[in-house]
Amino acid sequence: MLRSLNINPDKCTGCLQCEMACSFENEGVFNPAKSRIKIFTFHDEGRFVPYTCTQCDEAWCLHACPVEAIKMNKETGAMEVLDAVCVGCKVCTIACPFGTVNYNQTTGKVIKCDLCGGDPQCAAACPTEAITYVDADATGLEKMRAWASKTDNQAHAN
Protein backbone atom coordinates (compact mmCIF):
# COMPACT_ATOMS: atom_id res chain seq x y z
CA MET A 1 0.00 0.00 0.00
CA LEU A 2 1.43 3.38 -1.02
CA ARG A 3 1.56 5.96 1.67
CA SER A 4 1.52 9.71 1.34
CA LEU A 5 1.89 12.84 3.38
CA ASN A 6 -1.37 14.03 4.83
CA ILE A 7 -1.36 17.66 5.80
CA ASN A 8 -3.80 19.21 8.20
CA PRO A 9 -3.11 22.96 8.39
CA ASP A 10 -5.56 23.42 11.26
CA LYS A 11 -3.16 21.55 13.53
CA CYS A 12 -0.04 23.46 12.46
CA THR A 13 1.39 25.88 15.01
CA GLY A 14 4.16 27.19 12.77
CA CYS A 15 6.99 25.75 14.88
CA LEU A 16 9.07 24.90 11.77
CA GLN A 17 10.28 21.56 13.19
CA CYS A 18 9.39 19.97 9.85
CA GLU A 19 11.53 22.43 7.89
CA MET A 20 14.46 21.85 10.22
CA ALA A 21 14.12 18.08 9.99
CA CYS A 22 13.83 18.17 6.21
CA SER A 23 16.86 20.36 5.66
CA PHE A 24 18.92 18.28 8.08
CA GLU A 25 17.92 14.99 6.49
CA ASN A 26 18.49 16.16 2.92
CA GLU A 27 21.08 18.92 3.08
CA GLY A 28 22.85 18.10 6.33
CA VAL A 29 22.10 21.48 7.94
CA PHE A 30 19.40 22.87 10.19
CA ASN A 31 18.29 25.59 7.82
CA PRO A 32 14.61 26.14 7.01
CA ALA A 33 15.63 27.94 3.81
CA LYS A 34 16.87 24.60 2.45
CA SER A 35 13.76 22.65 3.34
CA ARG A 36 11.60 20.93 0.76
CA ILE A 37 8.52 21.38 2.88
CA LYS A 38 7.54 24.98 3.58
CA ILE A 39 5.30 26.58 6.12
CA PHE A 40 3.38 29.55 4.75
CA THR A 41 2.20 32.06 7.28
CA PHE A 42 -1.06 33.96 6.97
CA HIS A 43 -0.63 36.72 9.52
CA ASP A 44 -4.04 38.29 9.05
CA GLU A 45 -5.82 34.98 9.44
CA GLY A 46 -3.42 33.63 12.09
CA ARG A 47 -2.93 30.47 10.07
CA PHE A 48 0.02 28.28 9.10
CA VAL A 49 -0.06 26.05 6.05
CA PRO A 50 2.58 23.33 5.50
CA TYR A 51 3.12 22.72 1.82
CA THR A 52 5.14 20.27 -0.25
CA CYS A 53 4.97 17.98 -3.28
CA THR A 54 1.96 15.63 -3.41
CA GLN A 55 3.77 13.19 -5.77
CA CYS A 56 0.88 13.85 -8.16
CA ASP A 57 -0.17 11.34 -10.81
CA GLU A 58 0.38 13.84 -13.61
CA ALA A 59 4.05 14.12 -12.65
CA TRP A 60 4.56 17.23 -14.75
CA CYS A 61 8.19 17.45 -13.63
CA LEU A 62 8.98 13.91 -14.70
CA HIS A 63 7.42 14.31 -18.14
CA ALA A 64 8.98 17.71 -18.80
CA CYS A 65 12.52 16.56 -18.00
CA PRO A 66 14.54 16.30 -21.22
CA VAL A 67 17.06 13.79 -19.89
CA GLU A 68 15.07 11.34 -17.76
CA ALA A 69 16.47 12.69 -14.51
CA ILE A 70 13.22 12.35 -12.59
CA LYS A 71 11.98 8.83 -11.91
CA MET A 72 9.21 7.35 -9.89
CA ASN A 73 10.31 5.23 -6.94
CA LYS A 74 7.98 2.26 -7.28
CA GLU A 75 8.12 1.46 -3.59
CA THR A 76 7.18 4.89 -2.27
CA GLY A 77 5.45 6.41 -5.30
CA ALA A 78 7.70 9.47 -4.96
CA MET A 79 9.14 11.29 -7.97
CA GLU A 80 12.87 11.38 -7.29
CA VAL A 81 15.54 13.56 -8.88
CA LEU A 82 18.61 11.62 -9.98
CA ASP A 83 21.38 14.10 -9.25
CA ALA A 84 23.90 12.40 -11.49
CA VAL A 85 21.60 12.76 -14.51
CA CYS A 86 20.05 16.19 -13.87
CA VAL A 87 21.67 18.88 -16.03
CA GLY A 88 20.04 21.73 -14.11
CA CYS A 89 17.98 23.07 -17.00
CA LYS A 90 15.13 24.04 -14.61
CA VAL A 91 12.38 23.09 -17.03
CA CYS A 92 10.79 20.95 -14.29
CA THR A 93 10.67 23.97 -11.97
CA ILE A 94 8.45 25.88 -14.38
CA ALA A 95 6.46 22.84 -15.51
CA CYS A 96 5.36 21.86 -11.98
CA PRO A 97 2.14 23.84 -11.41
CA PHE A 98 2.46 23.36 -7.65
CA GLY A 99 5.78 25.13 -7.41
CA THR A 100 7.33 22.25 -5.50
CA VAL A 101 10.46 21.68 -7.59
CA ASN A 102 13.10 24.27 -6.79
CA TYR A 103 16.49 25.06 -8.24
CA ASN A 104 19.51 24.99 -5.97
CA GLN A 105 22.00 27.46 -7.37
CA THR A 106 24.83 26.09 -5.25
CA THR A 107 24.66 22.57 -6.65
CA GLY A 108 23.23 23.45 -10.08
CA LYS A 109 20.55 20.78 -9.60
CA VAL A 110 16.92 20.81 -8.60
CA ILE A 111 15.47 19.57 -5.34
CA LYS A 112 12.04 18.25 -4.45
CA CYS A 113 10.42 16.13 -1.79
CA ASP A 114 11.25 12.43 -2.17
CA LEU A 115 9.43 11.25 0.96
CA CYS A 116 12.89 10.54 2.43
CA GLY A 117 12.78 7.16 0.75
CA GLY A 118 9.69 6.14 2.73
CA ASP A 119 10.40 7.62 6.15
CA PRO A 120 9.53 11.31 5.83
CA GLN A 121 11.34 13.25 8.51
CA CYS A 122 8.88 16.15 8.48
CA ALA A 123 6.08 13.86 9.62
CA ALA A 124 8.35 12.30 12.23
CA ALA A 125 9.29 15.73 13.57
CA CYS A 126 5.84 17.30 13.64
CA PRO A 127 4.72 17.48 17.28
CA THR A 128 1.03 18.12 16.52
CA GLU A 129 0.28 15.59 13.77
CA ALA A 130 -0.32 18.38 11.30
CA ILE A 131 1.83 16.25 8.99
CA THR A 132 1.26 12.50 9.01
CA TYR A 133 2.34 9.72 6.70
CA VAL A 134 -0.71 7.61 5.96
CA ASP A 135 -2.27 5.22 3.46
CA ALA A 136 -2.54 6.94 0.13
CA ASP A 137 -6.30 6.64 -0.11
CA ALA A 138 -6.89 8.59 3.07
CA THR A 139 -9.08 11.59 2.48
CA GLY A 140 -6.48 14.34 2.48
CA LEU A 141 -4.84 13.03 -0.62
CA GLU A 142 -8.06 13.02 -2.58
CA LYS A 143 -8.44 16.68 -1.79
CA MET A 144 -4.96 17.39 -3.09
CA ARG A 145 -5.57 15.37 -6.21
CA ALA A 146 -8.68 17.46 -6.82
CA TRP A 147 -6.57 20.60 -6.93
CA ALA A 148 -4.19 18.81 -9.21
CA SER A 149 -6.97 18.08 -11.66
CA LYS A 150 -7.91 21.75 -11.78
CA THR A 151 -4.60 22.27 -13.47
CA ASP A 152 -4.89 19.24 -15.74
CA ASN A 153 -4.19 20.37 -19.24
CA GLN A 154 -5.59 17.29 -20.84
CA ALA A 155 -9.24 17.49 -19.88
CA HIS A 156 -10.92 14.57 -21.53
CA ALA A 157 -13.51 15.30 -24.15
CA ASN A 158 -17.08 14.37 -23.33
Add this chain to the structure above:
Amino acid sequence: MTYVVVGTGPAGVVAAETLCQIDPANQVMLVGDEPEPPYSRMAIPYLLIKNIDEQGTYLRKDPEHFGNSIKHLYGIAQSVDAESKILHLADGQRMNYKALLVATGSKPILPPVPGIDGERVTTCWTLEDARKITATLSPGASVLLIGAGFIGCIILEALVSSGANLTVVEMGDRMVPRMLNQTSGELLKQWCEEKGVNVMTSAQVESIEHHPDKSIVNISDNRQVEAELVISAAGVRSNADFLDGTGVELKNGAVAVDRHMCSSIPGIYAAGDAACGLDFSTGDYSVQAVQPTAVEHGRIAAANMVKHGSVLHQGCINMNVLDTIGLISVSYGNWQGVAGGDHTSLLDRDRFRYINLQFSEDTLIGANTLGMTQHVGILRGLIQGQFKLGKWKQRLVDNPLLIMEAYLAATQGA
Protein backbone atom coordinates in the same frame (compact mmCIF):
# COMPACT_ATOMS: atom_id res chain seq x y z
CA MET B 1 -1.46 -1.97 -38.43
CA THR B 2 1.38 0.40 -37.70
CA TYR B 3 1.68 3.85 -36.22
CA VAL B 4 4.43 5.86 -37.84
CA VAL B 5 6.08 8.71 -35.96
CA VAL B 6 8.51 10.91 -37.89
CA GLY B 7 11.04 12.71 -35.73
CA THR B 8 12.93 11.45 -32.68
CA GLY B 9 12.89 14.56 -30.52
CA PRO B 10 10.83 14.80 -27.32
CA ALA B 11 7.52 15.14 -29.20
CA GLY B 12 8.14 11.99 -31.26
CA VAL B 13 9.55 9.89 -28.43
CA VAL B 14 6.81 10.76 -25.94
CA ALA B 15 4.16 10.13 -28.60
CA ALA B 16 5.69 6.75 -29.47
CA GLU B 17 5.76 5.76 -25.80
CA THR B 18 2.17 6.89 -25.26
CA LEU B 19 1.01 4.96 -28.34
CA CYS B 20 2.74 1.86 -27.06
CA GLN B 21 1.21 2.28 -23.63
CA ILE B 22 -2.40 2.75 -24.69
CA ASP B 23 -2.43 0.49 -27.73
CA PRO B 24 0.20 -2.21 -27.16
CA ALA B 25 -1.34 -4.43 -29.85
CA ASN B 26 -0.06 -2.25 -32.67
CA GLN B 27 3.53 -1.66 -33.76
CA VAL B 28 5.07 1.82 -33.44
CA MET B 29 7.74 2.86 -35.94
CA LEU B 30 9.88 5.84 -34.95
CA VAL B 31 11.72 7.29 -37.94
CA GLY B 32 14.42 9.93 -37.62
CA ASP B 33 17.01 11.49 -39.89
CA GLU B 34 19.75 12.03 -37.32
CA PRO B 35 22.32 9.25 -36.98
CA GLU B 36 22.06 9.25 -33.17
CA PRO B 37 19.93 7.66 -30.49
CA PRO B 38 16.98 9.97 -29.70
CA TYR B 39 18.41 12.93 -27.79
CA SER B 40 17.38 16.26 -26.37
CA ARG B 41 18.56 19.47 -28.04
CA MET B 42 18.01 21.18 -24.71
CA ALA B 43 20.88 19.27 -23.17
CA ILE B 44 23.40 20.52 -25.76
CA PRO B 45 24.52 23.55 -23.72
CA TYR B 46 25.51 21.21 -20.88
CA LEU B 47 27.45 19.06 -23.33
CA LEU B 48 29.33 22.14 -24.55
CA ILE B 49 30.52 22.90 -21.03
CA LYS B 50 31.33 19.20 -20.52
CA ASN B 51 28.93 18.77 -17.60
CA ILE B 52 27.67 15.70 -19.42
CA ASP B 53 28.87 13.48 -22.22
CA GLU B 54 26.80 12.76 -25.35
CA GLN B 55 24.98 9.96 -23.59
CA GLY B 56 23.80 12.51 -21.05
CA THR B 57 21.76 14.18 -23.80
CA TYR B 58 19.86 11.01 -24.68
CA LEU B 59 16.14 11.22 -24.06
CA ARG B 60 16.12 7.63 -22.78
CA LYS B 61 19.13 6.15 -21.08
CA ASP B 62 18.32 2.46 -21.46
CA PRO B 63 19.78 1.26 -24.79
CA GLU B 64 17.05 -1.39 -24.95
CA HIS B 65 14.31 1.21 -24.64
CA PHE B 66 13.71 1.41 -28.37
CA GLY B 67 13.48 -2.30 -28.97
CA ASN B 68 10.50 -4.30 -30.03
CA SER B 69 7.38 -2.35 -29.25
CA ILE B 70 8.89 0.93 -30.45
CA LYS B 71 11.12 0.37 -33.43
CA HIS B 72 13.57 3.20 -34.02
CA LEU B 73 14.98 3.38 -37.52
CA TYR B 74 17.06 5.82 -39.49
CA GLY B 75 15.28 7.40 -42.42
CA ILE B 76 14.47 10.68 -44.08
CA ALA B 77 10.77 11.24 -44.67
CA GLN B 78 10.45 12.49 -48.22
CA SER B 79 6.78 12.49 -49.13
CA VAL B 80 3.39 11.24 -48.05
CA ASP B 81 0.65 9.63 -50.06
CA ALA B 82 -2.24 10.62 -47.84
CA GLU B 83 -4.85 8.78 -49.89
CA SER B 84 -3.24 5.36 -49.54
CA LYS B 85 -1.65 6.23 -46.18
CA ILE B 86 1.94 5.59 -47.20
CA LEU B 87 5.06 7.42 -46.03
CA HIS B 88 7.93 7.43 -48.52
CA LEU B 89 11.48 7.59 -47.23
CA ALA B 90 14.40 9.03 -49.19
CA ASP B 91 15.99 5.59 -49.58
CA GLY B 92 12.90 4.30 -51.37
CA GLN B 93 11.32 2.52 -48.40
CA ARG B 94 7.56 2.75 -48.13
CA MET B 95 5.78 2.59 -44.82
CA ASN B 96 2.06 1.97 -44.50
CA TYR B 97 0.52 3.71 -41.57
CA LYS B 98 -2.67 3.57 -39.57
CA ALA B 99 -1.95 7.07 -38.30
CA LEU B 100 1.06 9.30 -38.98
CA LEU B 101 2.64 11.78 -36.59
CA VAL B 102 4.71 14.66 -37.90
CA ALA B 103 7.15 15.41 -35.07
CA THR B 104 9.93 16.71 -37.27
CA GLY B 105 10.73 19.74 -35.15
CA SER B 106 12.28 22.86 -36.56
CA LYS B 107 15.63 24.03 -37.84
CA PRO B 108 17.53 27.30 -37.58
CA ILE B 109 17.15 29.93 -40.27
CA LEU B 110 20.40 31.57 -41.37
CA PRO B 111 20.22 35.32 -41.88
CA PRO B 112 20.75 36.04 -45.60
CA VAL B 113 24.04 37.94 -45.36
CA PRO B 114 27.20 37.53 -47.45
CA GLY B 115 29.62 35.05 -45.89
CA ILE B 116 27.02 33.20 -43.80
CA ASP B 117 27.84 29.98 -45.66
CA GLY B 118 31.52 30.14 -44.60
CA GLU B 119 33.35 27.36 -42.79
CA ARG B 120 33.61 29.27 -39.54
CA VAL B 121 29.86 29.81 -39.27
CA THR B 122 27.71 27.22 -37.56
CA THR B 123 24.35 26.81 -35.92
CA CYS B 124 24.00 25.25 -32.47
CA TRP B 125 21.11 22.90 -33.03
CA THR B 126 22.24 19.29 -33.29
CA LEU B 127 24.77 16.97 -31.67
CA GLU B 128 26.77 17.29 -34.88
CA ASP B 129 26.84 21.10 -34.42
CA ALA B 130 27.90 20.63 -30.82
CA ARG B 131 30.85 18.47 -31.87
CA LYS B 132 31.96 21.17 -34.29
CA ILE B 133 31.66 23.92 -31.69
CA THR B 134 33.50 21.88 -29.05
CA ALA B 135 36.37 21.34 -31.47
CA THR B 136 36.82 25.09 -31.98
CA LEU B 137 35.93 26.41 -28.56
CA SER B 138 38.88 27.10 -26.30
CA PRO B 139 39.44 29.59 -23.48
CA GLY B 140 40.07 33.00 -24.99
CA ALA B 141 38.65 32.11 -28.42
CA SER B 142 36.71 35.02 -29.89
CA VAL B 143 33.17 34.00 -30.70
CA LEU B 144 30.41 36.02 -32.30
CA LEU B 145 26.85 34.97 -31.59
CA ILE B 146 24.12 36.16 -33.96
CA GLY B 147 20.86 36.47 -32.03
CA ALA B 148 20.10 36.96 -28.33
CA GLY B 149 16.74 35.24 -28.48
CA PHE B 150 15.81 32.30 -26.27
CA ILE B 151 18.15 29.82 -27.97
CA GLY B 152 20.93 32.40 -28.35
CA CYS B 153 20.83 33.19 -24.64
CA ILE B 154 20.87 29.53 -23.68
CA ILE B 155 24.02 28.96 -25.71
CA LEU B 156 25.50 32.22 -24.43
CA GLU B 157 25.83 30.78 -20.95
CA ALA B 158 27.76 27.77 -22.26
CA LEU B 159 30.03 29.92 -24.42
CA VAL B 160 30.94 32.24 -21.57
CA SER B 161 31.67 29.42 -19.15
CA SER B 162 33.92 27.82 -21.77
CA GLY B 163 36.02 30.96 -21.53
CA ALA B 164 35.11 32.40 -24.93
CA ASN B 165 35.55 36.07 -25.60
CA LEU B 166 31.99 36.72 -26.66
CA THR B 167 30.14 39.30 -28.71
CA VAL B 168 26.38 39.03 -29.17
CA VAL B 169 24.51 40.83 -31.94
CA GLU B 170 20.74 41.14 -31.51
CA MET B 171 18.30 42.87 -33.88
CA GLY B 172 15.77 43.65 -31.15
CA ASP B 173 16.18 46.55 -28.74
CA ARG B 174 16.83 44.26 -25.74
CA MET B 175 17.78 40.70 -24.94
CA VAL B 176 15.22 37.92 -25.48
CA PRO B 177 12.62 40.38 -26.79
CA ARG B 178 10.06 37.63 -27.29
CA MET B 179 10.31 36.38 -23.74
CA LEU B 180 11.24 39.32 -21.51
CA ASN B 181 9.66 42.74 -21.19
CA GLN B 182 11.63 45.97 -21.47
CA THR B 183 12.73 46.12 -17.84
CA SER B 184 13.89 42.52 -17.54
CA GLY B 185 15.39 42.40 -21.05
CA GLU B 186 17.47 45.49 -20.34
CA LEU B 187 18.55 44.23 -16.94
CA LEU B 188 19.67 40.98 -18.51
CA LYS B 189 21.75 42.94 -20.99
CA GLN B 190 23.35 44.92 -18.16
CA TRP B 191 24.05 41.67 -16.31
CA CYS B 192 25.80 40.16 -19.35
CA GLU B 193 27.85 43.30 -19.90
CA GLU B 194 28.97 43.25 -16.28
CA LYS B 195 30.12 39.67 -16.87
CA GLY B 196 32.28 40.82 -19.75
CA VAL B 197 30.07 39.98 -22.71
CA ASN B 198 29.93 42.54 -25.49
CA VAL B 199 26.17 42.88 -26.18
CA MET B 200 24.99 44.88 -29.19
CA THR B 201 21.23 45.35 -29.35
CA SER B 202 19.31 47.05 -32.21
CA ALA B 203 22.22 45.82 -34.33
CA GLN B 204 22.51 43.67 -37.42
CA VAL B 205 25.24 41.55 -38.94
CA GLU B 206 25.70 42.86 -42.50
CA SER B 207 28.39 40.57 -43.84
CA ILE B 208 31.11 38.16 -42.78
CA GLU B 209 34.53 38.20 -44.45
CA HIS B 210 36.54 35.04 -44.12
CA HIS B 211 40.33 35.16 -43.92
CA PRO B 212 42.69 32.22 -43.42
CA ASP B 213 43.16 32.77 -39.69
CA LYS B 214 39.97 34.58 -38.69
CA SER B 215 36.72 36.09 -39.88
CA ILE B 216 35.71 39.72 -39.77
CA VAL B 217 32.07 40.38 -38.99
CA ASN B 218 30.67 43.68 -40.23
CA ILE B 219 27.88 45.00 -38.07
CA SER B 220 25.50 47.94 -38.58
CA ASP B 221 26.80 51.43 -37.69
CA ASN B 222 30.22 50.56 -39.15
CA ARG B 223 31.24 48.22 -36.39
CA GLN B 224 33.66 45.34 -36.94
CA VAL B 225 34.39 42.34 -34.77
CA GLU B 226 36.99 39.62 -35.33
CA ALA B 227 35.87 36.07 -34.69
CA GLU B 228 37.29 32.57 -34.79
CA LEU B 229 33.79 31.14 -34.61
CA VAL B 230 30.41 32.58 -35.61
CA ILE B 231 27.31 30.92 -34.18
CA SER B 232 23.98 31.76 -35.72
CA ALA B 233 20.86 31.58 -33.57
CA ALA B 234 18.58 33.88 -35.51
CA GLY B 235 15.22 32.15 -35.49
CA VAL B 236 13.85 28.79 -36.56
CA ARG B 237 11.48 27.31 -39.12
CA SER B 238 9.40 24.14 -38.82
CA ASN B 239 10.36 21.08 -40.88
CA ALA B 240 7.28 20.43 -42.97
CA ASP B 241 8.58 20.46 -46.56
CA PHE B 242 8.08 16.74 -47.02
CA LEU B 243 4.32 17.29 -46.72
CA ASP B 244 4.23 19.34 -49.94
CA GLY B 245 1.51 18.03 -52.21
CA THR B 246 -0.41 16.22 -49.46
CA GLY B 247 -2.88 19.04 -48.97
CA VAL B 248 -1.85 19.33 -45.30
CA GLU B 249 -2.52 22.93 -44.34
CA LEU B 250 0.33 24.94 -42.88
CA LYS B 251 0.20 27.94 -40.57
CA ASN B 252 3.29 30.00 -39.74
CA GLY B 253 5.24 27.40 -41.71
CA ALA B 254 4.13 24.59 -39.37
CA VAL B 255 1.38 22.00 -39.59
CA ALA B 256 -1.92 23.61 -38.63
CA VAL B 257 -3.53 21.28 -36.09
CA ASP B 258 -6.90 21.25 -34.36
CA ARG B 259 -7.51 20.51 -30.69
CA HIS B 260 -6.92 16.82 -31.34
CA MET B 261 -3.52 17.63 -32.82
CA CYS B 262 -4.90 16.46 -36.18
CA SER B 263 -3.93 18.23 -39.40
CA SER B 264 -6.37 19.17 -42.15
CA ILE B 265 -5.95 15.59 -43.47
CA PRO B 266 -7.49 12.83 -41.33
CA GLY B 267 -4.91 10.34 -40.12
CA ILE B 268 -2.05 12.87 -40.17
CA TYR B 269 -1.23 14.45 -36.82
CA ALA B 270 1.51 16.85 -35.74
CA ALA B 271 3.27 17.71 -32.47
CA GLY B 272 6.08 19.84 -31.08
CA ASP B 273 8.03 22.43 -33.02
CA ALA B 274 6.49 21.14 -36.27
CA ALA B 275 2.95 21.92 -35.11
CA CYS B 276 1.06 25.18 -34.92
CA GLY B 277 -1.03 24.34 -31.87
CA LEU B 278 -3.44 25.99 -29.46
CA ASP B 279 -1.98 28.54 -27.06
CA PHE B 280 -3.77 28.46 -23.70
CA SER B 281 -3.24 32.14 -23.02
CA THR B 282 -4.10 33.73 -26.33
CA GLY B 283 -6.65 31.22 -27.63
CA ASP B 284 -4.74 31.50 -30.88
CA TYR B 285 -2.65 28.92 -32.70
CA SER B 286 1.13 29.34 -32.71
CA VAL B 287 4.47 27.55 -32.73
CA GLN B 288 5.83 27.81 -29.19
CA ALA B 289 9.00 25.85 -29.93
CA VAL B 290 9.71 24.77 -26.35
CA GLN B 291 10.29 21.41 -24.74
CA PRO B 292 7.26 21.25 -22.37
CA THR B 293 4.95 22.00 -25.29
CA ALA B 294 6.55 19.28 -27.41
CA VAL B 295 5.94 16.74 -24.65
CA GLU B 296 2.34 17.77 -24.09
CA HIS B 297 1.62 17.73 -27.81
CA GLY B 298 3.16 14.28 -28.11
CA ARG B 299 0.94 12.81 -25.42
CA ILE B 300 -2.26 14.35 -26.73
CA ALA B 301 -1.54 13.51 -30.37
CA ALA B 302 -0.85 9.87 -29.48
CA ALA B 303 -4.13 9.48 -27.60
CA ASN B 304 -6.03 10.83 -30.59
CA MET B 305 -4.10 8.67 -33.04
CA VAL B 306 -5.37 5.63 -31.16
CA LYS B 307 -8.90 6.92 -30.72
CA HIS B 308 -9.68 10.09 -32.58
CA GLY B 309 -11.53 12.57 -30.41
CA SER B 310 -10.50 10.95 -27.14
CA VAL B 311 -8.50 13.86 -25.74
CA LEU B 312 -9.11 17.53 -26.35
CA HIS B 313 -6.12 19.83 -26.07
CA GLN B 314 -6.71 22.70 -23.65
CA GLY B 315 -3.82 24.67 -25.08
CA CYS B 316 -0.25 24.96 -23.88
CA ILE B 317 0.97 27.81 -21.75
CA ASN B 318 4.05 29.26 -23.33
CA MET B 319 6.75 29.04 -20.67
CA ASN B 320 10.46 29.62 -20.67
CA VAL B 321 13.25 29.50 -18.16
CA LEU B 322 16.68 30.80 -18.95
CA ASP B 323 19.91 30.82 -16.98
CA THR B 324 22.21 33.49 -18.33
CA ILE B 325 25.55 33.35 -16.57
CA GLY B 326 23.74 32.75 -13.31
CA LEU B 327 20.82 35.13 -13.74
CA ILE B 328 17.64 33.13 -14.00
CA SER B 329 14.74 34.55 -15.97
CA VAL B 330 11.28 33.10 -16.44
CA SER B 331 8.28 33.94 -18.59
CA TYR B 332 4.76 32.58 -18.57
CA GLY B 333 1.71 33.08 -20.74
CA ASN B 334 0.59 36.61 -21.47
CA TRP B 335 3.62 38.29 -19.91
CA GLN B 336 3.03 41.25 -22.22
CA GLY B 337 -0.39 41.77 -20.65
CA VAL B 338 -3.73 42.22 -22.38
CA ALA B 339 -5.84 45.23 -23.26
CA GLY B 340 -7.95 46.24 -20.29
CA GLY B 341 -5.86 44.15 -17.90
CA ASP B 342 -3.56 45.48 -15.24
CA HIS B 343 -0.23 44.59 -13.73
CA THR B 344 2.08 44.93 -10.80
CA SER B 345 5.82 44.67 -10.45
CA LEU B 346 8.64 44.80 -7.96
CA LEU B 347 12.19 45.69 -8.95
CA ASP B 348 15.46 45.50 -7.05
CA ARG B 349 17.83 46.78 -9.71
CA ASP B 350 20.99 46.36 -7.65
CA ARG B 351 20.34 42.69 -6.96
CA PHE B 352 18.87 41.98 -10.42
CA ARG B 353 15.61 40.85 -8.86
CA TYR B 354 12.36 41.48 -10.64
CA ILE B 355 8.83 40.18 -10.80
CA ASN B 356 6.03 41.37 -13.04
CA LEU B 357 2.52 39.93 -12.83
CA GLN B 358 -0.19 40.49 -15.43
CA PHE B 359 -3.87 40.20 -14.58
CA SER B 360 -7.15 40.11 -16.40
CA GLU B 361 -9.69 41.25 -13.81
CA ASP B 362 -8.74 39.12 -10.79
CA THR B 363 -7.01 36.22 -12.51
CA LEU B 364 -3.31 35.93 -13.23
CA ILE B 365 -2.59 35.55 -16.95
CA GLY B 366 1.16 36.01 -17.31
CA ALA B 367 4.43 36.77 -15.56
CA ASN B 368 8.10 37.62 -15.96
CA THR B 369 10.66 37.07 -13.23
CA LEU B 370 14.38 37.63 -12.80
CA GLY B 371 16.46 35.99 -10.10
CA MET B 372 13.65 33.83 -8.74
CA THR B 373 14.22 30.11 -8.12
CA GLN B 374 11.79 29.15 -5.36
CA HIS B 375 8.19 28.04 -6.04
CA VAL B 376 8.27 29.65 -9.47
CA GLY B 377 6.04 26.89 -10.90
CA ILE B 378 3.15 28.18 -8.84
CA LEU B 379 2.80 30.90 -11.46
CA ARG B 380 1.80 28.19 -13.90
CA GLY B 381 -0.65 26.79 -11.36
CA LEU B 382 -2.27 30.18 -10.86
CA ILE B 383 -2.45 30.94 -14.58
CA GLN B 384 -3.64 27.54 -15.74
CA GLY B 385 -6.06 27.11 -12.84
CA GLN B 386 -7.57 30.50 -13.78
CA PHE B 387 -8.23 31.03 -10.11
CA LYS B 388 -10.24 34.07 -9.11
CA LEU B 389 -7.97 35.81 -6.65
CA GLY B 390 -10.58 37.97 -4.94
CA LYS B 391 -8.97 40.02 -2.16
CA TRP B 392 -5.64 38.38 -2.93
CA LYS B 393 -5.46 40.33 -6.18
CA GLN B 394 -4.93 43.54 -4.19
CA ARG B 395 -2.51 41.80 -1.85
CA LEU B 396 -0.48 40.72 -4.87
CA VAL B 397 -0.60 44.21 -6.33
CA ASP B 398 0.83 45.45 -3.02
CA ASN B 399 3.38 42.64 -2.81
CA PRO B 400 3.81 40.45 -5.92
CA LEU B 401 6.07 38.08 -3.99
CA LEU B 402 3.06 36.62 -2.18
CA ILE B 403 2.27 34.26 -5.07
CA MET B 404 2.44 31.09 -2.96
CA GLU B 405 0.17 32.57 -0.33
CA ALA B 406 -2.27 33.69 -3.03
CA TYR B 407 -2.29 30.19 -4.48
CA LEU B 408 -2.92 28.54 -1.13
CA ALA B 409 -5.71 30.98 -0.42
CA ALA B 410 -7.30 30.28 -3.80
CA THR B 411 -7.03 26.50 -3.54
CA GLN B 412 -7.35 25.78 0.16
CA GLY B 413 -9.20 28.84 1.35
CA ALA B 414 -6.24 29.46 3.63
